[in-house]
Amino acid sequence: xxxxxxxxxxxxxxxxxxxxxxxxxxxxxxxxxxxxxxxxxxxxxxxxxxxxxxxxxxxxxxxxxxxxxxxxxxxxxxxxxxxxxxxxxxxxxxxxxxxxxxxxxxxxxxxxxxxxxxxxxxxxxxxxxxxxxxxxxxxxxxxxxxxxxxxxxxxxxxxxxxxxxxxxxxxxxxxxxxxxxxxxxxxxxxxxxxxxxxxxxxxxxxxxxxxxxxxxxxxxxxxxxxxxxxxxxxxxxxxxxxxxxxxxxxxxx
Amino acid sequence: xxxxxxxxxxxxxxxxxxxxxxxxxxxxxxxxxxxxxxxxxxxxxxxxxxxxxxxxxxxxxxxxxxxxxxxxxxxxxxxxxxxxxxxxxxxxxxxxxxxxxxxxxxxxxxxxxxxxxxxxxxxxxxxxxxxxxxxxxxxxxxxxxxxxxxxxxxxxxxxxxxxxxxxxxxxxxxxxxxxxxxxxxxxxxxxxxxxxxxxxxxxxxxxxxxxxxxxxxxxxxxxxxxxxxxxxxxxxxxxxxxxxxxxxxxxxxxxxxxxxxxxxxxxxxxxxxxxxxxxxxxxxxxxxxxxxxxxxxxxxxxxxxxxxxxxxxxxxxxxxxxxxxxxxxxxxxxxxxxxxxxxxxxxxxxxxxxxxxxxxxxxxxxxxxxxxxxxxxxxxxxxxxxxxxxxxxxxxxxxxxxxxxxxxxxxxxxxxxxxxxxxxxxxxxxxxxxxxxx
Numbered sequence: 207x208x209x210x211x212x213x214x215x216x217x218x219x220x221x222x223x224x225x226x227x228x229x230x231x232x233x234x235x236x237x238x239x240x241x242x243x244x245x246x247x248x249x250x251x252x253x254x255x256x257x258x259x260x261x262x263x264x265x266x267x268x269x270x271x272x273x274x275x276x277x278x279x280x281x282x283x284x285x286x287x288x289x290x291x292x293x294x295x296x297x298x299x300x301x302x303x304x305x306x307x308x309x310x311x312x313x314x315x316x317x318x319x320x321x322x323x324x325x326x327x328x329x330x331x332x333x334x335x336x337x338x339x340x341x342x343x344x345x346x347x348x349x350x351x352x353x354x355x356x357x358x359x360x361x362x363x364x365x366x367x368x369x370x371x372x373x374x375x376x377x378x379x380x381x382x383x384x385x386x387x388x389x390x391x392x393x394x395x396x397x398x399x400x401x402x403x404x405x406x407x408x409x410x411x412x413x414x415x416x417x418x419x420x421x422x423x424x425x426x427x428x429x430x431x432x433x434x435x436x437x438x439x440x441x442x443x444x445x446x447x448x449x450x451x452x453x454x455x456x457x458x459x
Numbered sequence: 460x461x462x463x464x465x466x467x468x469x470x471x472x473x474x475x476x477x478x479x480x481x482x483x484x485x486x487x488x489x490x491x492x493x494x495x496x497x498x499x500x501x502x503x504x505x506x507x508x509x510x511x512x513x514x515x516x517x518x519x520x521x522x523x524x525x526x527x528x529x530x531x532x533x534x535x536x537x538x539x540x541x542x543x544x545x546x547x548x549x550x551x552x553x554x555x556x557x558x559x560x561x562x563x564x565x566x567x568x569x570x571x572x573x574x575x576x577x578x579x580x581x582x583x584x585x586x587x588x589x590x591x592x593x594x595x596x597x598x599x600x601x602x603x604x605x606x607x608x609x610x611x612x613x614x615x616x617x618x619x620x621x622x623x624x625x626x627x628x629x630x631x632x633x634x635x636x637x638x639x640x641x642x643x644x645x646x647x648x649x650x651x652x653x654x655x656x657x658x659x660x661x662x663x664x665x666x667x668x669x670x671x672x673x674x675x676x677x678x679x680x681x682x683x684x685x686x687x688x689x690x691x692x693x694x695x696x697x698x699x700x701x702x703x704x705x706x707x708x709x710x711x712x713x714x715x716x717x718x719x720x721x722x723x724x725x726x727x728x729x730x731x732x733x734x735x736x737x738x739x740x741x742x743x744x745x746x747x748x749x750x751x752x753x754x755x756x757x758x759x760x761x762x763x764x765x766x767x768x769x770x771x772x773x774x775x776x777x778x779x780x781x782x783x784x785x786x787x788x789x790x791x792x793x794x795x796x797x798x799x800x801x802x803x804x805x806x807x808x809x810x811x812x813x814x815x816x817x818x819x820x821x822x823x824x825x826x827x828x829x830x831x832x833x834x835x836x837x838x839x840x841x842x843x844x845x846x847x848x849x850x851x852x853x854x855x856x857x858x859x860x861x862x863x864x865x866x867x868x869x870x871x872x873x874x875x876x877x878x879x880x881x882x883x884x885x886x887x888x889x890x891x892x893x894x895x896x897x
Contacts, residue, residue, distance in 0.1 A: 254846050282848035294843040298861030307857075307892065308847040315848075347861075364847060 207232050207403050208253075208273075208372060212264035215245075215252050222248040224428035225264065230372070233400040237414055237439060238407045240425035241447045246407045247291060249425070250376040253405070254288035255281045268372070282308070283315035287370035289361040291377040296348035301360065302330060304348050305367055312368060333366040337393040355386040362393040373397070374405040379413040391416030411443035467503045469524040470601055470638070474499065477527065477605045485579035491588045495603035502597035511595075514781040514813045515723055515752040520695060525667055527605070528637035533557065533629040538660060540874040543625040544569055546610050550631055551639035553608050557627075566618025566651065572609040572642055582646050583611050590673045590701035596725060599699040602640035602671040609642030614651035616677070623654045623872045630694060632664015643672040647680035647708075654683040654871055661690040661718075668719075670698045676708035678732070683711045683871045687878065689718035692749070696722045706732035713870060714741040716751050717882050723752040730757070730764035730792075741770040742866040744882055745778035745810075752781040755799075759792035759822075766796075771866050772803040773859060774810035775886065785817040788825055795825040803833040804862050852888040859883075860893035 208230040215223040222245045230236050240246050252259045253266070255278035266273040268284065276284065296304065310320040321329070334341060337359045349357050358378050365373055375394070379387055394404065394417050406417055414422070414436065422439045424432040426447065432438060474496050481492070504521050505512040528550035535547060535557050546569060547557035553571040560569045568575075575583040593600040610626045628641045645655055659668060668690060676682055690696050696719040702710055716722050728737050743751045757766045772780045782801045803812045816829035836858050844854035863883055870876040884890030 256842060277851075278842060278845040279848055279850050282846055288846050290843065290846075294837075294840050296840055296843070296858070296861065298864040299857055303895070304844070304847070304849075304857075307849055307853070308844075311848040311850070311853075368847065 207269065209267040210264070211267070213252075213261065213266060214263035215248055216260045216262050217248070217258060221262070222428055223252070226428075226430060228423065228430065230403050230405065232403060233398070234421065235398065235404040235406060235417065235419045237419035237422045238405060238425055239409070239411070239422060239439060239442060242409065244425045245428045246425055247376055250288060250291075250374050250405070250407055253374055254278060254286065279311070280315075282368075283312045285371035287365050287368055287373045289358075289365060289373065289375045289378050291380065293349050293357040293361050295350045297350050299348055300345055301348050302344045305330065305364060308364075309368060330367060333363055336366050336396055337363045338389050339363045354381045355383070358382055358390055359386065359393070362390050366393060366397060369397075371401065372403050372405070374407070376407050377409065378406075379408050379410060387413065388416060411439045414439045467499065469526065471500050473527050474601065474604045477607070483577050485576070485584045487579070488576055488584055488587065492604045495588075495593050495600040498593040499597050499600040499604060502594075502600065505597060511754060511783075514779075515721070515750065520667065520721075523636050523665070525636040525638045528630065528639040528666065529633060531631040531633070533631055533662060535627060535629065538627060538658070540623055540625045540656060540872060543623045543656070544620075545625040545627060546571065547627045547629065548608060548610070548641055549629045550637070551607050551609070551628075551641045564618070564620055564622075566615035567620050567624075567653070568611065568613035569624060570611050572611045572644065573607065575611045582613050583644055586646060586675060587642075587644055587673065590675065590703045590727070590729070591671060591699065592701075592727065596699050598669045598697045599671045599701075599725075602642060602669045602699075606640045606642040606671070609644070612643075612645045612653070612655060614647045614653055614680070616648035616650055618648065618651045618653075620651075620653040623656050625656045625658060627658045627660070628668070628670065630659075630661035630666045630668050630690060632662065632666050632693070634664060636665040636667070638667040638669060640669040640671070643670070644675075645673065645682065645684075646675045647677060647682050649677040650679040651677070652681040654685075656685045656687065656872055656875060659688045659690055659696060659718075661694050663691050663693055665693050666690075667695045667697070670696075672698070672700045674700070674702035674710065674712075676702070676704045676710055676735075678706040678708060680705070680708045682709070684713070685870060685872060685875050686712065686714040686724075687875055688714075688716045688722060688724075689878070689882070691718060692720045692747070694719045698723070699725045699727065701727040702737065703729045703731055704735040704737060707734040709736045711738045711871070712740070713866065714739075714753070715870075715875070715879055716741070716743040716745075716753075717879070720748065721750045723754070725754045726756065728755075728757045728766065730759050730766060731761060733761045733763045735761070736765045737767075739766065739768045740866055740869070742863060742879070743770075743772045743780055744863070744886065745772070745780060746775035746886060747778060748776065749778045751779070753783070755784045757786045757797065759786070759788045759795045759797065762791060762793045762795070764792065764795055766798070768799040769866065770801045771863065772801075772812065773806065773863060774803065774812065775806040777807070777809040779811045780813070782812070782814045782831070783817065784815070784829065786819070786827060786829070788820040788822050788827065790821045792822050793824045795822060795827065797825070797827040799829040801831045802862075804859065805833065805835055806859065853892055856887040856889035856893040859887055860890070
């Protein structure tokens with residue numbers, strides 16, 4: 207579904223990603239871990255189509271086609287979703303209205319009719335239950351006055367309504383207490399299926415107790431220095447990132 | 460030309476002629492007109508050498524002789540507010556046929572000033588001009604000297620008027636540059652309540668509208684006031700709104716400046732007695748070469764008064780906005796609570812804003828805050844919306860609409876709110892979509 211080949215990315219002339227190779231198949235959950243400043247959020251931003259990032263070498267293929275040709279909204283309509291590390295407050299625009307516009311833009315792209323207000327409302331109520339989002343937050347302006355946990359849950363709620371094929375969660379666990387973390391993880395797990403893929407970016411192993419990944423990759427200084435399965439994440443929790451300095455780079459990473 | 464007062468010859472000559480023709484007005488008013496005429500003649504047209512006019516040049520106006528507008532007919536079918544009490548003035552003169560001021564509720568007087576001023580002991584003749592500083596406002600002086608007619612709204616103590624009162628001022632050009640000076644006096648008695656819409660429109664042609672509005676609120680009066688200016692681009696609009704509030708009165712006033720090529724609005728507000736509250740909000744929506752200038756001058760003269768000002772501007776093209784927000788707190792005005800905010804959204808690289816707060820505080824136990832911002836749309840917010848599937852034009856329209864919504868949503872008259880929404884929709888690439896969001 208998604209292939210990164212020797213991906214190099216710079217911001218303002220500084221190289222952040224220095225040759226990433228990664229292949230994600232349908233239905234797979236890949237965790238990307240790594241210390242602060244390793245390039246995790248840059249990877250998320252590049253996949254979502256943030257324009258200030260310059261791809262200096264390599265390629266990104268989505269369903270075999272060059273993803274970098276597409277602007278952010280077209281990527282969204284093609285089924286890519288980014289759950290923001292810092293969800294943005296949009297004063298004045300109601301959460302429900304925004305979501306309906308987004309969903310109908312995606313449906314139009316697929317050649318489907320817009321969802322009418324009643325069908326949409328049912329869908330929204332259904333999905334809000336999934337992440338136990340207070341219905342009051344549906345009518346409020348997007349993220350405005352939401353607590354940190356509510357903002358993260360709102361991101362997963364958006365994801366549940368928009369039903370992407372590739373979801374990228376950028377440090378969705380940061381700042382969440384254990385109860386909120388479980389709710390978010392439950393929401394994600396409910397959406398897992400054989401066709402939908404996830405890239406779960408996190409600093410901490412804790413999240414991966416609840417969203418169990420198929421693959422774990424460790425990103426360090428712009429490179430994937432180790433890939434493995436869930437055991438790798440547990441080893442990182444025990445030993446931190448330091449031991450990777452001297453350990454050999456895993457084959458294929 | 461900018462070094463000294465610009466020649467005001469064509470105006471001065473007209474004023475002398477107008478005053479000479481006036482008959483049947485009480486002595487107080489005749490004296491006031493003569494005093495105003497002298498003040499205007501002495502001041503001349505302001506130039507950019509004067510601090511209050513530093514960013515607003517009247518050079519083109521000074522170089523264009525204007526004559527007083529002649530009576531004319533107008534068409535107002537799509538301008539009315541359903542269910543309102545209405546007076547319509549065309550080129551500063553009452554149009555009885557277009558007005559709808561019969562069956563007024565008890566306690567409301569709504570009538571043309573021309574007749575009311577002839578009654579020496581009436582509320583109009585005894586109070587008109589009292590809130591206007593002729594020395595500081597040369598165009599208000601010109602209005603005072605020369606106004607032919609206007610609206611009197613008088614609320615008896617305790618009168619509650621539910622339906623909005625719509626004052627519609629239409630400027631109709633005749634091919635040559637003309638000026639008119641409509642006048643409004645609102646006197647709200649103790650404990651009364653009403654909603655007043657001042658509405659300025661035009662039918663094209665180079666024109667200059669010089670309105671003066673006085674709002675007098677007695678103790679406990681509540682006045683909702685909307686000032687909607689949507690004259691054509693060929694018009695210049697230079698207005699003064701002067702309010703004076705007694706104890707525990709409440710003025711909620713919003714100024715909506717959409718039209719005219721050049722617009723200048725001076726708002727003088729005096730909180731004269733304890734417990735008075737003034738909310739003075741505004742929205743300017745300008746594009747192309749439009750120039751808007753708002754000068755607020757709020758004076759706290761008594762303790763325990765509050766004044767809240769929120770002015771928002773959306774600028775496109777090569778338009779320019781000037782905002783000067785002065786708040787004066789007198790030594791006696793302890794426990795003043797004054798908040799001022801001016802926020803500007805630039806949609807183009809060519810638009811320009813001069814925003815200047817000016818606090819003069821002479822009391823020591825007060826809370827006064829001000830803030831001023833000028834900026835583009837938040838790119839992070841645009842990206843957030845795009846990353847969920849909205850295209851850039853829709854995302855930007857939505858955010859721009861949301862920026863204005865704080866002011867627009869609070870407009871107390873539905874028909875006015877809808878007019879502003881239509882302006883917004885017309886100016887945004889995906890305005891119709893954005894409108895649905897609110």
